[in-house]
Amino acid sequence: MFIKKGKGPLFVTLDDGRKISRADLPPRDTKRWVAARKAMVAHAVRAGLLEMAEACDIYNLSEEELQGWISLLEAHGDKALKSTFLQKYRQP
Numbered sequence: 001m002f003i004k005k006g007k008g009p010l011f012v013t014l015d016d017g018r019k020i021s022r023a024d025l026p027p028r029d030t031k032r033w034v035a036a037r038k039a040m041v042a043h044a045v046r047a048g049l050l051e052m053a054e055a056c057d058i059y060n061l062s063e064e065e066l067q068g069w070i071s072l073l074e075a076h077g078d079k080a081l082k083s084t085f086l087q088k089y090r091q092p
Contacts, residue, residue: 007054012047020044028058035081042069042081 011021025044026037041059044050045066056063072080079085 007051008049012044012049014043014047020047020049022049025050026059030059035078035083038069038081039073039078041066042073046070046073 011019013019020040020043022044025040030037041050041055045052045055050058052063052066055061056066069081
């Protein structure tokens with residue numbers, strides 16, 4: 001059996017020392033976006049495992065939505081992606 005290598009690196013190391021690969025990403029048919037799945041995709045884009053356009057295409061997201069996840073992740077960490085913290089982190 002042959003495994004087709006996609007674009008980009010096989011795995012990347014995140015700022016906290018964790019290593020992630022494309023196998024760690026959520027399935028393509030994900031409909032329910034919990035904070036952990038949002039964070040995994042945002043980390044993958046930030047680290048260069050996926051390109052922004054590729055992630056939007058795979059997961060049927062808009063660039064604005066994905067950029068919003070990345071911005072919240074950079075500013076406040078993984079917890080900011082939870083819907084229960086929406087008001088806390090999005091107030092001016």
